[in-house]
């Protein structure tokens with residue numbers, strides 16, 4: 001890993017940082033700070049992390065303190081250590097693009113594979129470093145051998161990359177799609193276990209569902225669903241876009257055939273680096289869709305990950321992001337995100353006119369809160385939250401469960417949650 005320490009180049013405080021940036025542009029900035037960001041060291045996580053600890057964590061991000069973006073389900077900021085790894089390695093590669101110098105980039109990619117495997121509690125031989133969840137899901141739906149007469153069972157609230165993609169491919173290969181419909185509010189794990197069990201038939205070859213939905217944050221009993229499918233010889237694809245980097249996922253326990261995730265969401269990694277896990281037992285059952293040069297070095301990556309030239313500094317940055325989370329502690333991160341989410345849910349419950357789409361039972365969700373803000377215009381509310389209150393959110397304007405989506409993560413603060421709640425309350429009272 002090539003990064004340069006702030007000590008080597010001298011630290012800048014925030015004001016100096018701003019001055020250098022405005023005065024000399026990015027070139028001057030990089031020359032002065034050596035591609036590192038001034039910040040205090042991250043302390044060890046206390047047994048009971050307090051606000052002081054979380055404010056130290058927040059300082060590891062370059063996001064300004066006044067900005068409260070509650071949109072982790074879409075895209076998270078990366079901590080400075082990730083940016084330094086990306087920029088440091090990019091500069092290294094551009095200073096000397098010879099094969100000899102780039103050997104270490106291939107080694108960095110293999111290191112990321114090992115870190116990913118450890119993070120998900122599986123083996124490096126089962127890890128494909130993909131671009132994102134969309135690509136992972138599509139590599140599965142394009143790669144498994146399905147034909148007329150076979151059935152694929154889907155959840156109706158899957159992301160398009162795990163719903164529309166299967167439907168499109170069924171037209172080409174002739175297999176049939178069956179769907180379990182979403183119910184709002186989340187009716188409980190037992191309900192869905194029964195609904196999926198009922199929908200499986202002797203022809204079902206694949207069960208593809210989302211670990212946690214992006215729409216309203218409904219959580220699914222992934223371990224039980226995978227076991228149910230496994231016992232019937234049915235393959236499973238678990239879309240982990242909303243669980244990877246948020247929940248303390250243990251794929252060794254879940255035993256899906258395929259699991260997908262994006263580095264730029266909850267793991268706070270670089271953009272366009274993600275993971276496709278392929279269980280050893282499923283590896284003979286999937287074809288590679290992309291055949292090129294520069295494959296990975298071990299296991300399935302040798303045949304499935306020959307994607308040509310990659311952005312290795314970004315891939316190396318993902319390992320840095322996962323190490324950052326591991327250092328803080330994954331249970332602490334999940335607990336923090338859940339606690340901020342409960343603050344939001346409890347606050348929204350008290351507001352007249354708000355209809356919560358997200359389940360109020362903490363066990364049925366984690367860190368996504370969606371709600372209809374009375375009669376308020378949704379895009380205008382989102383704009384007002386950002387412009388007037390520096391709160392970022394996502395919107396949903398379709399007829400099905402429209403409204404605002406807040407998805408807080410460990411870098412958010414209780415003050416940001418209070419600001420968001422106070423702003424929604426104000427607009428409900430006086431309009432926008």
Ligand SMILES: Cc1ncc(COP(=O)(O)O)c(C=O)c1O
Pocket residue numbers: 073074132133134135158159161210212213214239241242262
């Ligand atoms: C459940 C789910 N699956 C897949 C995706 C696609 O993720 P990406 O755009 O990183 O490929 C998303 C994005 O929000 C998602 O929420």
